[in-house]
Amino acid sequence: MKQKQKFDETLYADVEYLDDKGNFDFKKFADAASESIKIKNKDKAQNNFIQIQQKWDQQRQAIKNQKMEIKSKPVSEVNKKQLEIIDELKKKKSKLQDLVKNSQNIDNQIKETSHKQAQIKKQPSVQKVAQQMDKLTADQAQVRLFRFDQMEKVQFQ
The missing domain is CATH 4.10.280 (MYOD Basic-Helix-Loop-Helix Domain, subunit B)
Structure with a gap:
């Protein structure tokens, strides 16, 4: 209980x-x-x-x-990377400028050879003319081939 x-x-x-x-x-x-x-x-x-x-x-x-x-992060690290990229771009730009100059020089050489061809055609000796024309044509072909090679190098870089 x-x-x-x-x-x-x-x-x-x-x-x-x-x-x-x-x-x-x-x-x-x-x-x-x-x-x-x-x-x-x-x-x-x-x-x-x-x-x-x-x-x-x-x-x-x-x-x-x-x-x-x-x-x-230090600004210098970021700036270093940016400066490296800028340097690479400057190098590529200078290469392109050099190629443009070379191309202009080649164009000038082609003009000179064309002018020489015209002068040679005016000369009386036919054999001499034929030999000089062959030589100039070969020079032009070499110059054009050189220019083509240079342009390919730039494109593949």
């Missing part, structure tokens, strides 16, 4: 679960338990949300740190 009384005291110790007559109200108890579970679930959800938010904050901070590392 003493055990039952102790059980009853612990069971009825919380007055909010008693009805007007002093009997245990299961509905109030169930509602309270349900509310307690809802609160626990809500707390779990909030904790999960807080954990997710903290993970996102950590990821954002990591990204910011990476950006800061990139920004904090």
Whole structure:
């Protein structure tokens, strides 16, 4: 009997679960338990949300740190790379300018040989003219071949 009384005291110790007559109200108890579970679930959800938010904050901070590392790289490293690229472009530009000059020189040589051909044709000796024309034609072919080789080298570099 003493055990039952102790059980009853612990069971009825919380007055909010008693009805007007002093009997245990299961509905109030169930509602309270349900509310307690809802609160626990809500707390779990909030904790999960807080954990997710903290993970996102950590990821954002990591990204910011990476950006800061990139920004904090010495300007000299970036400038060195840019200067190397600029130097390469200058070298290619100078090669192209040299090829243009060579091409112009070749054009001038072709004009000179054409002018010489015209002068030779005016001379009386036919054999001499034929020999000189053959020589000039061969020179022109060599000059044109040289120009073609130079242009190919530039294109494949």
